[in-house]
Amino acid sequence: GAVVSQHPSRVICKSGTSVKIECRSLDFQATTMFWYRQFPKQSLMLMATSNEGSKATYEQGVEKDKFLINHASLTLSTLTVTSAHPEDSSFYICSAGLTSGGSGAQYFGPGTRLLVL
């Protein structure tokens, strides 16, 4: 149980294009979904928290107009990197939880490796 999928697993795009990443909870309804960014050999940096049907809460320093998050249903959240630039290249990971906040476990998707040329 508690399986989260993420698509695509890897994407290479040209600078200036937009990239959409999908995160789905396959066997449970996720109250909250989280989006993280991870640079090589570094920790997970939370970008934003999203709840179904409401606007995402972005962490300080994360541009909400650049990283658009849509949480359309209890099983699907999407992250769109708009007008991507080489500095946006990173490993993006989503996670889903049964509870909001820190009281419950988070189940992570397999991640999306983005390379912007």
Next chain:
Amino acid sequence: QQPVQSPQAVILREGEDAVINCSSSKALYSVHWYRQKHGEAPVFLMILLKGGEQKGHDKISASFNEKKQQSSLYLTASQLSYSGTYFCGTVKTSYDKVIFGPGTSLSVIP
């Protein structure tokens, strides 16, 4: 505020034990532990809530001392499959987000 993890890295031979520590400067509601293998997403291991919990998971167990704002992860009789980076995540209140530590790289060699 990001928790502190120690050690940064550890190399073990199969069958040896290891302890990974996680500490915070703030009062904590809970501590999470995750393991991430290279190129993969983190996998949930366990959550410990305030109250001085101790939990076990096969040969991996953890304790949480809320007074000291510290948690320790114990790996007993390590196996090759234990290799990876272990992250602790700390939570200040039940509605707060998880803040992940910098990670501890664990390598188990034959």
